[in-house]
Amino acid sequence: MTITATTTTTATTTVGVELGERRYDVHIGNFSPDAVAETLARALGGDVTGVGVLVDGELGRRSPRVAPLVDALRARLPRVARLDLPGGEASKNLAEIGRTTQWLAEQGYDRRAAVIGVGGGAAGDHSGFAAAVYLRGVRFALCPTTLLAMVDASVGGKTAVDLPAGKNLVGAFHQPRAVVAELGFLQTLPARELRAGIAEVIKCGFIADPALLAIFDAHPGGRLSDQAIAALVAGAVRVKAAVVAEDELEGGRRAILNFGHTIGHALEAESAYALLHGEAVSLGMIAAMSLGVARGITPPALAERARALLADAGLPVDLDGRVTPAVMARVGVDKKRAGKAVRFVLCAAAGDTRICDVGLDELRAHFLQSA
């Protein structure tokens, strides 16, 4: 998977997210720092009294795009201050939330202040949760800088930090006022992280939008142009926005977003997070396709197509030996279990899913035998 860097500026796409009484836009494209700042300033509102910009620390050290963005924000918004978080998952704990909220208080930010999160999924989760709880909730906006965060964290309003007992066990639903996905950040994203994000895009294709899969077909070998990336991000965000709008909180239609995640989460955790989320979801989709074939829901040709697409994108597709009894034990205690059955999203055709509760015995027989 590579992005062929071009100087062509891609067109901007705006996807509206409707959530009950609130709506916000996800802006996708190549934006100048000024354009990002203008969009964020407009979304945060003219009465905003201060802005804490929380930056993933690794991104802050590595990317030349952060400082100009903060400068542009300073030119348009009052009392802008920047805090660099620990890089990645290291920011996702209550101790760091304590440090960030204390920092917000030390800036003198009041209830009309805002938090802008700049970084990948972890920085977004940290920033969103800090914004959700500081003074019982201040405004929030998000600048996702990884492909996974652009397609996965832009919509849904889920924020969380980890506990020793597990990931994302403490959090809040807190919707951003706006999301700006500046695709330029992807130019310096490590290739492995880019591939991991692609897994979520492919997931969106299989659960809801076959046209996304066609874009991959048109770019074999994982060579995606800027335009293709922009279209994939916009398409995936559109899928997620449509699903979440129907079902703001957990349950119901939103469950289809868990395609590939039931086994995926277990593999990810059992690997002690050596597998990236997207890599685990790739394997989880392979697992769900295999289970669907065994149950007569998934046509074998569809399972083959998934394997080919994921492999072409450079994602892991070989389940052999991965679904160990230890992984199965994790599936059995997954949050989504209902009694002794485990809820799976199975795929009947591209864009057509079935929610099935599968007994633990059937799961063990299928995966431990085929493993």
Added chain:
Amino acid sequence: MTITATTTTTATTTVGVELGERRYDVHIGNFSPDAVAETLARALGGDVTGVGVLVDGELGRRSPRVAPLVDALRARLPRVARLDLPGGEASKNLAEIGRTTQWLAEQGYDRRAAVIGVGGGAAGDHSGFAAAVYLRGVRFALCPTTLLAMVDASVGGKTAVDLPAGKNLVGAFHQPRAVVAELGFLQTLPARELRAGIAEVIKCGFIADPALLAIFDAHPGGRLSDQAIAALVAGAVRVKAAVVAEDELEGGRRAILNFGHTIGHALEAESAYALLHGEAVSLGMIAAMSLGVARGITPPALAERARALLADAGLPVDLDGRVTPAVMARVGVDKKRAGKAVRFVLCAAAGDTRICDVGLDELRAHFLQSA
């Protein structure tokens, strides 16, 4: 202020709290442990999967009523476990929220679990916030055991913990499924804490319900019967429920609940919390009455009545020397400031308030001169 212990069982009062799509009841009276457990079990719902009972540690050591309550809960609800928090304000920080949520995770509680908070305002705040953020929100019920918590924390859904920078700076709005104010807990409440709770009841009388003040008139010398206490708690909860129902979130009508709190919070903080909240609010009401008289809004006789009622209840009423420049500086940075003016609730008659923005200069002239 004493409660004359009687063996008479007071009548039970139920006050409904209406908040948008959700409603819940505050039950006030003398209840057996079984009655409390039955009420809570019904409110939490038949599908609840586990219940974490969070008990103020000091209360847990001191009160003989806690263990029978937990036993009664065990008899009616699944997977009941008890965690004793540090006593009082010591539980109100993110490190303790981390400990509590980790404990909830270790019990295996899922999204349909519930948290019941048993204790004063701090235990309620801790429990409510833990319930708000564990798995992004689980059900919550409250058993307030102090008079202040019964009248102040039962309604409003505000939960919070402290930061080094200040109190209640991190939190969430999270409504309980039910509140059970078992008045028996008040029998062992220290007299000073009982008096502090009375200050909030008197506040409710002045802002909205003169009939509450008449109950005090009928019990001079601070000698309140069980029946009087029950009526005062029910009346104060009714006032707060009516106000909050009109204005679930901050602003608007809810602002009248801050009567006595503008100066009160500053005095409380400047005393390093040597003053109890209710004691500070008593002084804050004296301050607001004095400011109202100076502005021609408050009749001098009303200010006198407030002073007499508060003094009769054993609460501090002498402002002399208390409103120092340091206190004024805290008023100037209070969360409720709007620009260079400070928002005050002034009282024109018992049950009739005015919201006034008072300039910092006027405030300094009034209080630093009269101090």
